Amino acid sequence: xxxxxxxxxxxxxxxxxxxxxxxxxxxxxxxxxxxxxxxxxxxxxxxxxxxxxxxxxxxxxxxxxxxxxxxxxxxxxxxxxxxxxxxxxxxxxxxxxxxxxxxxxxxxxxxxxxxxxxxxxxxxxxxxxxxxxxxxxxxxxxxxxxxxxxxxxxxxxxxxxxxxxxxxxxxxxxxxxxxxxx
Ligand SMILES: Nc1nc2c(ncn2[C@@H]2O[C@H](COP(=O)(O)OP(=O)(O)OP(=O)(O)O)[C@@H](O)[C@H]2O)c(=O)[nH]1
Ligand SMILES: Nc1ccn([C@@H]2O[C@H](COP(=O)(O)OP(=O)(O)O)[C@@H](O)[C@H]2O)c(=O)n1
Ligand SMILES: [Mg+2]
Numbered sequence: 136x137x138x139x140x141x142x143x144x145x146x147x148x149x150x151x152x153x154x155x156x157x158x159x160x161x162x163x164x165x166x167x168x169x170x171x172x173x174x175x176x177x178x179x180x181x182x183x184x185x186x187x188x189x190x191x192x193x194x195x196x197x198x199x200x201x202x203x204x205x206x207x208x209x210x211x212x213x214x215x216x217x218x219x220x221x222x223x224x225x226x227x228x229x230x231x232x233x234x235x236x237x238x239x240x241x242x243x244x245x246x247x248x249x250x251x252x253x254x255x256x257x258x259x260x261x262x263x264x265x266x267x268x269x270x271x272x273x274x275x276x277x278x279x280x281x282x283x284x285x286x287x288x289x290x291x292x293x294x295x296x297x298x299x300x301x302x303x304x305x306x307x308x309x310x311x312x313x314x315x316x317x
Pocket of ligand 3: 156157173175229
């Protein structure tokens, strides 16, 4: 089964909470037809299913903490296998969250060809998430959890970018290059 994705083209999409990862992925999908897999969306789907595992995930996500590495990785892997026959490549959005997650992904699935780093200032991210929180219904789009997600991003996830910069595969995307309104 896992053989099906052995040679898949992989792009990691990394950026802070509310930096616009999902928004940028949609643009790439429209242009290049890659398959977009958001690790956060996969986790929220599990929560929405009402399963026992979903309940445990909900509690972690509400606090802005990271769910266990194996849980996310298994979900991404299953989703990749399910799409392997129709996919030109995969945008893995919101993963890796820490260097260890990247290392495990590479051991179990494969190496990324590229890392898209979606850059935004922390004030911008906070503003967007507070706005989104008015309608998103996301339990983590509130001031207290947003602060924790940001702290964790700077502490655990920024080192991921440095790690892959060492391999020369990081491409930075920010509003100026994308003609955003901000
Ligand atoms: N003004 C402006 N808003 C944006 C831009 N990109 C994204 N947004 C908004 O910012 C919010 C967060 O964007 P997402 O694409 O969901 O960001 P994300 O990084 O996937 O967010 P998380 O999954 O929560 O990490 C949404 O409400 C978007 O509509 C942009 O370039 N300009
Ligand atoms: N690889 C991942 C992705 C998401 N998550 C969890 O899911 C939450 C939402 O992730 P997300 O990528 O949709 O959103 P942001 O926190 O980036 O805004 C995170 O705050 C984590 O609790 C995780 O633990 N591990
Ligand atoms: Mg997202």
